[in-house]
Each structure stands twice: as C-alpha cells, then as structure tokens.
Amino acid sequence: MKWKAACLLVVFILDIIFIKAMHQSYTDAKNTLFLPAGADAEARDEVRRQFSGDKQIALTFDDGPHSVYTPRLLDGLRKRGVHATFFILGENVEGKEAILKQMKEDGHLIGNHGYTHVQMSKESVLTACQQIEQNNRQIEEITGTRPEYLRPPYGSWNDELECTTDMTVVLWNLDPLDWKTKSVKKVVRYIEKRVEPGDIILLHDVYPTSVEAALEVVDTLTKQGYTFVTVDELLID
Numbered sequence: 001m002k003w004k005a006a007c008l009l010v011v012f013i014l015d016i017i018f019i020k021a022m023h024q025s026y027t028d029a030k031n032t033l034f035l036p037a038g039a040d041a042e043a044r045d046e047v048r049r050q051f052s053g054d055k056q057i058a059l060t061f062d063d064g065p066h067s068v069y070t071p072r073l074l075d076g077l078r079k080r081g082v083h084a085t086f087f088i089l090g091e092n093v094e095g096k097e098a099i100l101k102q103m104k105e106d107g108h109l110i111g112n113h114g115y116t117h118v119q120m121s122k123e124s125v126l127t128a129c130q131q132i133e134q135n136n137r138q139i140e141e142i143t144g145t146r147p148e149y150l151r152p153p154y155g156s157w158n159d160e161l162e163c164t165t166d167m168t169v170v171l172w173n174l175d176p177l178d179w180k181t182k183s184v185k186k187v188v189r190y191i192e193k194r195v196e197p198g199d200i201i202l203l204h205d206v207y208p209t210s211v212e213a214a215l216e217v218v219d220t221l222t223k224q225g226y227t228f229v230t231v232d233e234l235l236i237d
C-alpha cells in the first residue's frame with residue numbers, strides 16, 4: 001500500500017513538472033486529466049491554481065486604522081467583494097475598535113505593525129517584543145483572533161526577535177510610495193505598470209489618496225483577470 005502511494009505521488013509530481021513545462025494555456029478541463037485518482041482536495045486545488053492562470057495579488061495597508069479613510073476603504077472593498085490585509089498600528093486603535101471588528105467581519109486579514117511606529121531592529125529585543133505583544137493582545141481583545149502575521153515598520157527586522165517565532169513576517173514587493181507622492185494618479189500608474197501575479201502591494205489606509213488609488217486599482221486589475229487575496233492565502237501557494 002505504501003509503495004503504491006509513493007508511486008502515485010511520483011507520477012503526480014512528474015505530471016506537474018511535465019504540465020508546467022508545457023504550455024500556459026491549459027484549461028481547467030484538461031487539468032483534471034493529469035490528476036491521479038485519489039488525489040485529495042488540496043492537491044486538486046493546487047493543480048487548479050497552477051493552471052487556471054490565477055493572477056492573485058495581495059493589497060496590504062499599514063499604519064491604520066484611520067477614523068475616516070479606513071471605513072471608506074472598507075466600504076469600497078466590500079462593494080467589490082475584495083479582501084485585503086491590514087497591518088494595524090497599535091497606538092491608532094483607541095476609539096476605533098469598531099473599525100477593527102468591521103475588518104474582521106468583512107473577511108480581511110488583520111496583522112501587526114507594532115504598537116508605535118518604531119524601527120524594531122534598532123530597539124532592544126525586550127522593547128521590540130513588548131511592542132509586538134502589546135499590539136497582538138489589543139487586537140485579540142477586540143477581534144477575538146490573535147494576529148499571526150507581522151509587518152515591522154520600515155520592513156526593518158531583526159531575526160533574533162524570538163518572541164515572534166509563532167508569527168510570519170510579511171514584507172512587500174511592490175511599493176508605490178503612496179505616503180510620499182499622495183497622488184492617486186501616480187500610485188495607480190505605478191502599480192498598474194509593474195504589477196505581476198503573486199505581488200504583495202504596500203499601501204497605507206491613512207491617506208485619502210491611497211484609498212482612492214487602491215479602489216481604482218482593484219477596478220482596473222479585476223477587469224484584467226486579477227483576483228485579490230489576503231497574504232495568508234497568497235503565501236500558501
């Protein structure tokens with residue numbers, strides 16, 4: 001039985017390599033031909049993802065919540081049926097607990113961006129860990145879920161921060177500098193010109209221009225066949 005299972009696995013892996021080497025334009029219908037009987041649902045989903053030409057990207061928003069712009073963004077995303085990831089700055093939460101609850105209810109992923117906006121690699125391990133823990137605790141108290149994803153401010157990170165061994169550090173690979181340009185046009189153009197499947201896009205929901213740009217990008221890229229996922233969904237692939 002074990003030998004048979006191993007054989008199936010090898011055949012399955014060879015199939016994947018073979019199909020990948022072939023052509024991009026395999027259809028879903030054709031994919032099913034290459035799946036061994038007994039492949040579990042997860043394996044089927046994986047193959048489907050690889051060949052359906054899924055153009056997945058993750059929008060991420062740091063430094064919020066903001067009392068006006070974050071709800072505006074949440075409304076826009078809800079209307080479009082799009083999920084994003086929010087890296088919350090702990091010190092911005094007081095009085096905006098309802099916004100965090102709404103995020104959770106809407107299906108967004110909530111991550112940790114520290115309590116204050118400190119450069120964690122320059123802090124003592126104790127301070128950095130306190131920052132992370134204080135924010136994790138606050139988010140958990142409000143939403144009932146302890147964050148598993150961490151984006152350190154400035155992407156500045158120290159591997160020795162052992163307090164985060166149970167967290168995944170998420171950086172980004174597309175940065176339109178929205179906080180600097182504060183221009184809807186520039187942010188939209190930057191993203192639309194460079195975006196590729198699998199990208200993690202860095203934005204900040206504390207500027208009205210960033211919120212407007214994000215929603216415009218969602219509309220344009222949706223028409224181009226992109227789908228928007230949370231970083232945990234993207235990182236599974």
Ligand code: NI
Nearest residue numbers: 062063153154
């Ligand atoms: Ni930040």
